[in-house]
Each structure stands twice: as structure tokens, then as C-alpha cells.
Amino acid sequence: xxxxxxHSAIWDAIDDLAARHKLTPSGLARKAGLDPTAFNKSKRLxxxxxxxxxxxxxxxxxxxxxxxDLSAFMGEDEGGxxxxxxxxxxxxxxPPQPSTIPLLGLARAGTGGFFDDGGFxxxxxxxxxxxxxxxxxxxxxxxxxxxxxxxxxxxxxxDVLIVEANAETRKGDRVVVKTLEGEVxxxxxxxxxxxxxxxxxxxxxxxxxxxxxxxxxWIARIIWASQ
Numbered sequence: 001x002x003x004x005x006x007h008s009a010i011w012d013a014i015d016d017l018a019a020r021h022k023l024t025p026s027g028l029a030r031k032a033g034l035d036p037t038a039f040n041k042s043k044r045l046x047x048x049x050x051x052x053x054x055x056x057x058x059x060x061x062x063x064x065x066x067x068x069d070l071s072a073f074m075g076e077d078e079g080g081x082x083x084x085x086x087x088x089x090x091x092x093x094x095p096p097q098p099s100t101i102p103l104l105g106l107a108r109a110g111t112g113g114f115f116d117d118g119g120f121x122x123x124x125x126x127x128x129x130x131x132x133x134x135x136x137x138x139x140x141x142x143x144x145x146x147x148x149x150x151x152x153x154x155x156x157x158x159d160v161l162i163v164e165a166n167a168e169t170r171k172g173d174r175v176v177v178k179t180l181e182g183e184v185x186x187x188x189x190x191x192x193x194x195x196x197x198x199x200x201x202x203x204x205x206x207x208x209x210x211x212x213x214x215x216x217x218w219i220a221r222i223i224w225a226s227q
Contacts (some may be wrong), residue, residue: 004113006049007044007053007190009055010053010219011039011044013073014028014039014054014059014062015039015210017062017066017068018039020066021066025039025040025214026039028062028065028066029062031062031063031065031066031210032058032062032065032066033061034058034061034066034211036070038054038058039054039058045081046172050054050172050174051160053173053224055224055225055226056224057226058227059060059073065124069112070153082149092099097117100129100130101128101129101141101142101143101162102121102126102127102128102142102143103126103127103128103129103142103143103144103145103160104121104125104142104144104145104185105144105147106144106145106146106147106161106186107147107148108125108223109113109144109184110178110179110182110183110184111182112182112183113125115178115217115218117218118165118166118218119165119166119178119216119218119219119220120140120142121142121165121211123150126142129143129160136195138182140148140164140165140166140167141162141163141164141165142159142162142163142165142225143160143162143163143174144160144161144163144186145160145161145172146158146160146161146186147161150184151203153200153203154202154203155202155225156197157188159225159226160171160225160226161176161193161205161224161225162188162222162223162224162226163176163221163222163223163224164220164221164223165218165220167220167221167223168221169189169192169219169221170189171190171191171192172188173188173189173221173222174186174187174188174189174221174222175187175189175199175219175220175221175222176218176219176220176221176222177187177197177211177216177219178216178217178218178219179211179215179216179217180215180216180217181215185209186202186222187200187201187209188200188201188202189219190208194213195212195213196210196211196212197210197211197213197214198210199211210224220221
């Protein structure tokens, strides 16, 4: 019987995979070369109670490390496909139909010509990266590659941030913001009013920032990061 693509089902699949190989979730993470705490129970919900999903890269690594294919991981071995998949997975899920999305270095994002007024990717100069979501679900999604060390310790040079241009943003979300002056930055949304936004820097060495909304071209939410 196949698993539905729910938050609990994905984490249950990871626990089941660990148990089949006589490992704890921490042991499975180590076997895949991940941080031993990557699959801890405490990592599955945010402090605000919001669901946190394992990254596609983490899942790919544990499947490779254990010699498991995706259908077995999702409990589809008994036939019939994934009956629970309805074409509209939750944000951050691991759906079965991959596609590609545009990829751009974060340092180039503010140079102009890469986004429309709504923050959607346009123009030339984009690369592509695989992203496990149906093409119709990824039309507003793109990837930004972290360059440099300005976002340590959370994001390292070479990490890829998956961004959704039209996603609703709330307090505590990690976001990418572009100002009318062309500056593009990844921050944490602390507060948003009808006039201003307050942003917390991911790197504690950098100050928090406050902008008038009139000075902001667009805000997009980071929905995933491959690390």
C-alpha cells in the first residue's frame, strides 16, 4: 500500500527505512553522510509548530546509502502507484514527478533583467536545476545558489535555496527580498505591517534591517534548501 504525501508519512518512511537497516534515525543520517541530528524528532516541527520537511537532497542521500529506490521508500512495492498523490503536494513535500526550475547565483540576482515586477524569473542567463515537483506546480518556483559566506552558519557557499515567488509570507519565514535599488538578500521575516517590513539577518554578524514597503520590489519565500 502506497503512502500519501503527508508530512507524517514522509517522516514515517524515514523511520521505517532506518528500522529495516537496523539503524536509528541518527544512524541512518550518519550512514548517508548527513548531520546526525538531521532526522531527530525535534527537527520535524518548528518552534512555532509549523511542519518541517526533509530536503530532497537528504532523502536522495539516504536512498543511495541504503540502496533503496523511491517506490520502495514510499511503500509502492505492492503495486498500484502512489494512490495518495493528487497532483498538489504540500509545500516542501517530495512528490514523484521531477522537473527542472531556473537557477541563478544569488550575487547576480540584483543586477537586473532576471525578474519581473512580481519576482518571477524572466530573461536570459538562467541555468537549470532538477526539482522534484510537477512542472505545473513549479512555475512560480526557482532556485538561487548561495555565493560566499554572508549567510553562515545557516547557509553555506554552494547551497541552493528553492524560492516561491507568489507564496504567502508570515512572521518567522525565511525570505528573499529585492529592493527597488536592486539589492537582493535572504533574511528572516520578523514583522510586516502595511507600511514596513523588519528583517532579521541569517548571519548574526550582520545587522537587522527595516524597509518601507515602498522601497521593496518583491518578497519571495524560501520553501526549501539543499544542504
